[in-house]
Amino acid sequence: MVETSALLVILILAHVVLGFWISSHSILQPPFHFSRKVIISLLIAGVYFIVFSLLMVLLRDNDIFAWKAGLLMAVARFLTLILTPSASKSPTLVLLSGQAILVTSLVAVWLISENNAASLQVSLTKLITTPLLAVGLAYISMLRPASAMISTILSPWIKEIDNTGSLANAGTLIGYLERLLILTFVLLEQWEAVGFLLTAKSILRFNEIQNAKVRSISEYVLLGTLLSFSLSIGVGLLVTYILKSQ
Structure with missing residues (x-):
């Protein structure tokens, strides 16, 4: 039998292959009736049942638990497919x-098969x-x-900025990624990476500001960037500081 950690990796690998290569959400996109969506979802769930049942039989030699594990994964996959709205915002x-x-x-399948629930609880307690x-x-x-903090600080000048032509919520997502990257670089003490990101x-904002030829836009962008950084x-x-003081 394979090691406990290897079993988890194999199960995840099986899910990735089945979920993103063999049965992606794209095959359930309209146009077609709900009944066809149910049939396709059942077929995909059946594949999950067969694959995960076989994996547990081969890797753990437990026929009784194998079909239960396969059934659990099949039901989970069916629910995620059938409950996925055709058009979501x-x-x-x-x-x-x-x-x-x-x-x-x-x-859950991995924990039950390995009887690791108790040890996992102890490990999680130590991690807190x-x-x-x-x-x-x-x-x-x-x-x-x-x-919210940055938007509140910049709110007095937002009316002076023309947001036409920009992607919806793109600025918010850019801000999220920017701050997460900077925080990661600071925690890793990679100040060169912070400078490179800035x-x-x-450079990416230069053409936008140059084409706009509006001083208010350049000042607004600069304020937002400096606040975020x-x-x-x-x-x-x-x-x-907290990490080093522990």
Whole structure:
């Protein structure tokens, strides 16, 4: 039999191959009737049942648990497919929520098969430490809380900026990624990467500002960038201090 960690990797690999190469969400896109969607979802769930049942039989030699594991993964896959709306305003959220259900089911299969639930609880308890919580809080704060703070600070000048021609919510997503990257670089003490990121953003924004020929836009972009960088670096330095003081 394979090792416990190897089994988990194999199960994840099987899910990735089945979920993203063989049965992607694209095959369930309209136009077709709901009944056809149910049939296709059942067929995909059947493939999940067969594959995961065979894996558990071959890797753990437990026929009774194997079909239960296959059934659990098949039901999880069927639900994620059949409950996925044909037209969603947030396809990213749909994808992530579906994968969360499948990965949770997969980990549950692994834990039960290895009788690792008790040991996992002990390991998770050891992981709940002040440094880890501080890092987690820092990354979470770089999303909505940071965006709200920056938007509030820039709100007096937002009416002076022409947002026509920009992608919907693109600026928000760029801000998220920017702050997460900066925080990561600061925690890793890679200040050269922070400087490179600032330079790269300045170059990408140069043509936009130059073509606009409006001083208010250049000032607004500069304010937003400096606020984003300052907030990320400040939080990163604070977390770094906490980590080093432990």
